Amino acid sequence: MSTPHHQMHLAAFVTAGPGRPGGWRYPGSEPGWLSASYYQHIGRVLEQGKFDLMFFADILSVPDRLGGSVDSQLRYGALGSLRLDPTPVLASIAAVTDHLGLAATVSTSYLEPFPVARSFATVDHLSHGRAAWNVVTSFQDSEARNFGNDRHIARDQRYERADEFLEVACKLWDSWEDDALVMDPAAPLFADPERVHRIDHEGQWFSVRGPLNVSRPPQGYPVIIQAGASPKGRDFAARWSDVIFCSHASLESAQEFYREIKERAVRHGRRAEDIKILPMATPIVGPTTEAAREAERRLTDLVEPLAGLSTLSYHLDVDLSGLPLDEPLPDVDVPGVQGHYKEVVEMTRRDGLTLRELGKRYGGRTEGEFIGTAAEVADSMARWFTEGGCDGFTVGAVHTPGAFEDFVRQVVPELQRRGVFRTEYAGKSLRDNLGLDRPRAGAWRERRYGG
Numbered sequence: 416m417s418t419p420h421h422q423m424h425l426a427a428f429v430t431a432g433p434g435r436p437g438g439w440r441y442p443g444s445e446p447g448w449l450s451a452s453y454y455q456h457i458g459r460v461l462e463q464g465k466f467d468l469m470f471f472a473d474i475l476s477v478p479d480r481l482g483g484s485v486d487s488q489l490r491y492g493a494l495g496s497l498r499l500d501p502t503p504v505l506a507s508i509a510a511v512t513d514h515l516g517l518a519a520t521v522s523t524s525y526l527e528p529f530p531v532a533r534s535f536a537t538v539d540h541l542s543h544g545r546a547a548w549n550v551v552t553s554f555q556d557s558e559a560r561n562f563g564n565d566r567h568i569a570r571d572q573r574y575e576r577a578d579e580f581l582e583v584a585c586k587l588w589d590s591w592e593d594d595a596l597v598m599d600p601a602a603p604l605f606a607d608p609e610r611v612h613r614i615d616h617e618g619q620w621f622s623v624r625g626p627l628n629v630s631r632p633p634q635g636y637p638v639i640i641q642a643g644a645s646p647k648g649r650d651f652a653a654r655w656s657d658v659i660f661c662s663h664a665s666l667e668s669a670q671e672f673y674r675e676i677k678e679r680a681v682r683h684g685r686r687a688e689d690i691k692i693l694p695m696a697t698p699i700v701g702p703t704t705e706a707a708r709e710a711e712r713r714l715t716d717l718v719e720p721l722a723g724l725s726t727l728s729y730h731l732d733v734d735l736s737g738l739p740l741d742e743p744l745p746d747v748d749v750p751g752v753q754g755h756y757k758e759v760v761e762m763t764r765r766d767g768l769t770l771r772e773l774g775k776r777y778g779g780r781t782e783g784e785f786i787g788t789a790a791e792v793a794d795s796m797a798r799w800f801t802e803g804g805c806d807g808f809t810v811g812a813v814h815t816p817g818a819f820e821d822f823v824r825q826v827v828p829e830l831q832r833r834g835v836f837r838t839e840y841a842g843k844s845l846r847d848n849l850g851l852d853r854p855r856a857g858a859w860r861e862r863r864y865g866g
């Protein structure tokens with residue numbers, strides 16, 4: 416049996432809404448997006464499958480990058496059409512699970528550190544140490560317009576603000592010493608004022624006095640997740656993150672990214688194993704390879720090209736509405752997610768896709784390597800893992816909850832048989848299960864300024 420160190424980690428990619436276009440139209444998909452029981456069911460399924468964590472993506476607007484309109488997002492139930500606030504959703508899942516990590520996406524560009532630090536400290540307490548924060552800097556003008564600005568902040572400034580945001584959040588989590596909450600009724604001493612400190616932060620972006628009104632989170636800091644892809648973003652991720660999300664169209668590009676990020680982390684004084692890199696995989700499992708391919712075709716047929724293209728427009732932050740649908744995606748200047756652009760360029764070239772086909776494919780978001788029988792999917796995943804492409808995966812579902820149920824029932828046992836995935840949770844907290852140390856107070860200094 417391999418040691419936990421040599422086993423992969425699995426995160427589940429979920430949106431608190433209908434998710435992938437086509438997915439909500441797929442037979443067996445359940446339209447339960449507005450009820451807690453729907454998310455609780457997915458959480459229980461993932462916990463049966465020994466997943467490390469369940470991750471909610473988020474955005475602070477209905478995207479309108481395609482032709483300046485929200486029409487195709489709403490009409491086709493695309494990725495950004497309907498999103499509940501993920502943080503209260505996490506709390507509802509915490510109530511019915513014991514081991515599963517619970518991650519929400521929260522932007523550092525539009526919110527303030529105090530309420531964000533407070534809400535993650537809250538989820539970390541409610542879940543006894545299972546909270547994670549996917550730190551995003553946001554990149555849509557449509558989001559800026561919901562916060563009093565016409566344009567989003569330029570990337571360099573976004574990451575400067577994010578740096579200071581995390582510093583303030585960590586100072587707030589540290590503002591209660593670990594043993595500050597005494598609760599001695601006889602003394603009486605509820606919390607020791609000597610061990611709860613103001614932070615008196617005065618910076619370029621934020622001025623925060625503190626202390627936080629929540630005691631230090633069980634994990635010290637919640638697990639920090641990041642998906643920066645630009646040089647600034649990678650640098651930020653290499654310093655701050657415990658987990659990195661990315662998307663790659665091939666094992667080769669995953670390996671290149673993996674090497675590069677781990678080297679960066681080491682340059683910043685961290686150990687390579689302090690960061691877990693989890694690329695996206697969106698498997699489709701069938702009783703035979705052909706049946707899985709057929710399921711993929713049925714699913715892709717249900718995706719309107721404009722549903723995928725409106726999501727691609729928002730991910731790339733490029734209006735694709737004027738481009739001819741029957742020609743390939745031309746070279747474009749991409750202010751948005753570089754990783755997604757690299758991935759679609761690779762896909763377009765390899766498979767000779769027109770923009771229309773790309774729209775359907777992008778909407779369905781399946782990755783060829785992970786379509787097949789459970790054994791084939793597990794083989795591909797094990798190969799990426801053992802050949803230096805990743806520390807595990809961010810598993811997407813083409814329809815929910817069915818695709819997660821299939822994965823847990825069929826693929827997880829195959830991974831376990833190959834010795835590359837746990838059969839039991841290693842510990843109590845998400846940090847334990849990820850094999851990460853609990854940060855001591857003040858640990859943010861090395862993250863921000865290097866060790």
Ligand SMILES: Cc1cc2nc3c(=O)[nH]c(=O)nc-3n(C[C@H](O)[C@H](O)[C@H](O)COP(=O)(O)O)c2cc1C
Nearest residue numbers: 472473520551553642643644645648660661662752
């Ligand atoms: C798997 C994955 C999930 C992501 N989820 C979100 C999300 O939910 N919300 C968001 O605003 N950005 C999300 N992003 C985008 C990243 O946060 C980031 O903005 C992007 O990778 C661009 O990085 P850059 O700003 O360094 O160019 C995601 C990226 C990846 C690869």
